Amino acid sequence: MAVEAVKTESPCAMMRRAAASARQEIKRRGDEIVRLQSEISQLxxxxxxxxxxxxxxxxxxxxxxxxxxxxxxxxDTLEQVISENC
Structure with a gap:
C-alpha cells in the first residue's frame, strides 16, 4: 500500500512529506544536543x-x-521550493 501511495503522490505532497520528516529529524537532533549538553555539564x-x-x-x-x-x-531550502511551486 505504501508503494501505491508513492506512485500516486504528487511532487508537492512528496516535498511536504519530506519537509515533515526533516522537521522531526531536526527536533530529534535538537533534543539529543540538549541531552548531551546536560550530560557534559553534569560531568x-x-x-x-x-x-x-x-x-x-x-x-x-x-x-x-x-x-x-x-x-x-x-x-529552509525545501520549504522555499514548496512555497514557490505548490
Whole structure:
C-alpha cells in the first residue's frame, strides 16, 4: 500500500512529506544536543571528571550541532521550493 501511495503522490505532497520528516529529524537532533549538553555539564560538575569522556561527548556535540545547521538549511531550502511551486 505504501508503494501505491508513492506512485500516486504528487511532487508537492512528496516535498511536504519530506519537509515533515526533516522537521522531526531536526527536533530529534535538537533534543539529543540538549541531552548531551546536560550530560557534559553534569560531568564537569563532578570532582575529578573524566576528561576523555567529556572530550568525546563534546566532539559528538559539535558534530550534532553541525548536522543540525545543515538540516535546518536543507529544510529552509525545501520549504522555499514548496512555497514557490505548490
Amino acid at each position: 564537569k560538575g563532578q570532582p575529578d571528571p573524566d576528561q576523555k569522556v567529556i572530550s568525546a561527548l563534546e566532539q559528538r556535540l559539535a558534530s550534532l550541532e553541525e548536522q543540525l545547521k545543515q538540516d535546518e538549511l536543507s529544510l
